Amino acid sequence: MVPSRILIIEDDVSIAELQRDYLEIHQMVAEIETDGLAGVNRALNEPYDLIVIDLMLPSIDGFEICRRIREKKNIPLMIVSAKKEDIDKIRGLGLGADDYMTKPFSPSELVARVQAHIKRFKLLTGIGQSQEIIEKKNVLIDKGARKVFILGQEFIFPTKEFDLLVFFMEHPDRVWTKEQLFRQVWYMDDLDGDVFTVVVHVGRIREKFKKGKLSESPIETIWGSGYRFNS
Incomplete structure (x- = not known):
């Protein structure tokens, strides 16, 4: 089975590496991009199963990344941010994010959510699904x-x-x-x-x-x- 490929767009290297390590322990391939603009370019031009996005990033913020990806792709997007206000959650979800986690977070919970989103997405978009x-x-x-x-x-x-x-x-x-x-x-x-x-x-x-x-x-x-x- 081909492992799921995850892109982590996060400028805090220690947090990004923690996310990557836990995802890779669970047989996923995780890659890190620390710059917002570089991250969105990779997300749009390379095949990923899910994108994990921080909000406060160099070049462009996570909200803009969500907007640009959602205009072109339908893959699951997860925001993981220190911003805890409801207005930030509303904005992120309103721009097309599928989930919003706040920092500090449980690495095990992150893995569980990533796996669930990918499983659901693949189930609903799998080859051979009959039209209805x-x-x-x-x-x-x-x-x-x-x-x-x-x-x-x-x-x-x-x-x-x-x-x-x-x-x-x-x-x-x-x-x-x-x-x-x-x-x-x-x-x-x-x-x-x-x-x-x-x-x-x-x-x-x-x-x-x-x-x-x-x-x-x-x-x-x-x-x-x-x-x-x-x-």
């Missing part, structure tokens, strides 16, 4: 092609937005808690603070529904409980 069409409430998904159409107009959905929307549409008219959605879509048990990721991704999906001119979002917030996709 799902259509509800003027939203059509071609699972085989990983395309989403809203009122006939195609919209780009990054990995986790696509996965979350597919899950909602395959399990309509049921209330799902944020914790349940995190376990089902992110392939991980709930970890402190991670359900916030679900909130951000639901918000991004709703923004696309709005841009697609849906009269109302089929994803309803059930206060105190979670979310429901109304069919």
Whole structure:
């Protein structure tokens, strides 16, 4: 089996080497880039299975790196940063990151999240996956092609937005808690603070529904409980 290839964009060499060592212990190939611009160029021009991105970097910051990569590629992106404010998490996830970890972090948790994101991504994009069409409430998904159409107009959905929307549409008219959605879509048990990721991704999906001119979002917030996709 070909090992997963990870790019770490981190200017603190000691942290980057710690991340690399733990990933390599778990049979992954990890490479380090300490400059933001050089890192994004490698990410765009070389094949990686996942990118780990710090926010505070020379040349360009991690937010800009996320934006540039997401415009061209659909691979998993993980932010690992000392920035702990919700506004930074919202911005990072809003620019297309699939996950956000704060420093200091547990190396074992980092490995678990990296493995889960790669497993989920490969499972959903694997060769030989049969095509399947799902259509509800003027939203059509071609699972085989990983395309989403809203009122006939195609919209780009990054990995986790696509996965979350597919899950909602395959399990309509049921209330799902944020914790349940995190376990089902992110392939991980709930970890402190991670359900916030679900909130951000639901918000991004709703923004696309709005841009697609849906009269109302089929994803309803059930206060105190979670979310429901109304069919």
